[in-house]
Structures are given as C-alpha cells and as structure tokens.
Amino acid sequence: MKVLLISANRTEINMRTMPLGLAFVAEAARRRGHEVEMLDLARAVDTRAAIAQAITRHPPRIIGISLRNIDDQTMRNTRFLYEDDREVISLVRTLTDRPIVLGGAGYSMFPDAILRHSSADLGIEGEGEVAFVTLIEALERGEPLAGIPGVHVKDGGPAERRGLIRNMGDSPLPDPAVVLDASGVTEDIWVPVQTRRGCPLNCSYCSTASIEGRILRKRNVESVVEWIAKLKGLGVRTFYFVDNTFNLPRSYAMELCEAMSRASLDVVWRCILYPWRLDEELASAMARAGCIEVSLGSESADNEVLRRMNKRFRREDVTEANRLLAEQGIKQMGFLMLGAPGETHGSVEKTLAFADSLCLDSLKVSIGIRIYPGTALATQARNEGIITPGDTLLEPRFYITPALDEEWIRQTVARYAATHPNWITA
C-alpha cells in the first residue's frame, strides 16, 4: 500500500529535532512491503506546496501525520503549537479524501480531544509500529478499523487498550540514511537516539506514561552502537539520547557507555539525566563515551516538594550528581519548576539559592507546571478548582499552588536571574 507519513513539527524551540518516531513507523511499514514516503515539514519552505507535491506525485492510500509538541510548556505568552498542526491536518484534508491517521507524542496525550476537533479520521495512541501496520493491512483487506488495540476511530467510542512492544531488544531501528534523507541535514543537528522506552518513575506531573507507557523496555546495546556507527559513516558526529532517564537503569547505562567506548566511535552526545544513583564510575564512563552535556532536571531543592512530585531523589543527590559531572567536565543545563504543590515562599528562595550554589552552565526556571491528563497533578488541580472537571487540557493549563502568587515568584526569580545571564525564565 502507498503510504505518506508527514511530520508536522516545524518549531525549532531549543533545537531542531528530527522525526525519529515517524521513521520507526516508516521502517515497520516498509518491512511489511508497503511503499512509504516521508515528509518532514521542518525542511519545507512552503508547507502547502510540499504537501500538495507529495500527495500528487505518489497518491497515497493513507496519510499518517505525526504531532510532537502541543505547546511550549511556558505559562506566560504560551505558544499553542498544536494550532499550526491542526492547520496542516486541514490542509491535507483539502487535498485528499484518503484516511488521515494521527500519531506521535502530542497526539498520544490527548487522543480523543484532538481527533474530535480535527479533520483527521483516526489516531494511534502510543507506539506506532505495530498498530499502524495492523491498521493499514486491515484497511487493505477492507476489514473494520475499530477494535485494533490503540486505534481511535472518530466518533467510534473508546479505543481498545493499546499494546506495547515487549521485546524491544532486537526490534528494528530505522534505516539511518532514510532518517537523514527525510530531514535533509547531517550537520548542526543533534541526531536523536532512542535506547529505551517507558518510564516507571511516575512523577506527579508527567505525561510520559501516556506516550511510552510505564514499563521500561531496552534495546540491545550492540544494535544501538551499530546504528550510531552507521550515522557516523554518513557524516553525523553529534547525538542526543532521547531516553527519559539516560542513567537508569544504571547497569544498562554502564553497558551502553562501555560498548560505545570500545567501538571508538569518536562522537559527542547529550542526554537527560535523573539526578539519582549517579556514581563516579558511571559519570566517568559517560565522559569517556563522548557525553559532553546533560539536562539535569532537579526541579526543586526542597525535599518536601520533591517528595510530593514523587521524585526518588533528594536535594543531596542533586549536589552529588552535579559534583560528579563537573569533575568529568560534562556541561550541565539545570531545570527548575516553581509553584508545585507544597511550594512556599521559603522553598522558592531555597531552590533558587541552591541552584546558585551548583556548578551549572545554564539553568531554565519554569514558573507554573503544565497540567497533563491522567496525572496526580491534574487531580490536585481539579480538587483545588484550578481546572474544571470537563477540561481536556489540550489548551494549555498550568498549575501554581494557590498558596503563592505568580507575580511574587516572577519577581523573586528576576532578582536572582539579574546576576545570572545564563538563567532563562519561562
């Protein structure tokens, strides 16, 4: 079957990304013999012309659209990025009457709300590889599409519970040449690498479970290293591990770093680190394997606030991780989240003073927390009257504890930020 897969994301906030998730779906469909074309709108100069060309050149039987960001997670002057994506969906609708199926991180957090209010026909919640292939093959055979696990059908009632790829070990990685070709870049881009899916940690505000599930699944380290080596052969030297917690589980992180070092890849990379259970041996293995920067989401320095966020780490763990990474010469971008349940004037001051004491290369301070469906934070916000019971949360809503005034937090942050040019307030 002829399939067109479109990545709708065009924002370059923070950095330009590549449609890795879509490439996984494309790979799965190609392996079943389907003819797949990928269109990354981030590289299109004229969105309409690019879509029209793709649709007329090889008229597809079905179009998949990947939605990544709904918004920029910034409480003040929020950018509601989904509005641009909805226009892309409408544009595709005007150009073809073939079924449109949505997927991606952005879609998976709000599957019903997005499907209801867009001109798409179907949506796939979570991992796309199995569900998308099952769906297009059911379409080919003229079978009903409702009832396929994870597939949402417009006005079709609740979807069957989605499945997860249990045996991630050897499940195929997308062809590196295809990934690069779709985005048209090899330089100045941090090519995403995914080694694990799922996060069991269940932080109170986090939406990851709706995207990747809570069960951690790992790829074989050798296949990841081989994939990076192939990309290196195609001219890529900079990588970004998109795993939620690079250092967890520790044994896997160690194995991966050691395999990368053994392969003498001579590449550099960044990752997201959970400031817990980091020790000297792992920090040093990361540096040897090419890690040059981590995102360190410490969020707060108040142990009670951290406990209420359901974080496993405590302030002391952050101090230790910061020291170990600095010793290895790994740059650190810190992240704070102010206004969480349990936050007080004292905890805000304490957190900012703590961040000031750390060895950080930059720091992003978010004021207010984006509320996602199905989270403990959403329940709390509903109980406190911050959101209404029927709110789908697709239009961004933010939590700040009623005990604090947003303006006071902003002024307090501004006081610290005035002497820290490397702090960004959002």
Ligand code: B12
């Ligand atoms: C790593 C990461 C980053 C890195 C990216 C580095 C890089 N070089 O790629 C950095 C730190 C730079 C980053 C920045 C931002 N990020 Co970010 N990021 C992530 C993270 C952790 C992983 C994304 C990823 O690559 N996943 C791996 C791929 C393989 O998975 P996937 O795309 O989801 O694809 C699978 C499925 O979704 C599905 N699928 C995908 N497409 C399609 C299409 C079809 C048709 C189908 C059927 C299925 C399907 O199948 C795929 C394979 O199973 C996610 C959280 C998460 N766990 O998803 C947040 C996340 C995507 N980011 C988010 C946000 C908001 C941002 C920023 C806007 C933050 C900011 N203000 O700076 C920027 C925007 C960047 C940009 N230009 O787009 C939010 C989006 C939600 C929202 N509110 O909009 C997320 C979900 C985090 C969260 N929980 O809130 N991010």
Ligand code: SF4
């Ligand atoms: S560790 Fe990260 S991905 Fe996992 S639940 Fe917490 S915030 Fe979400």
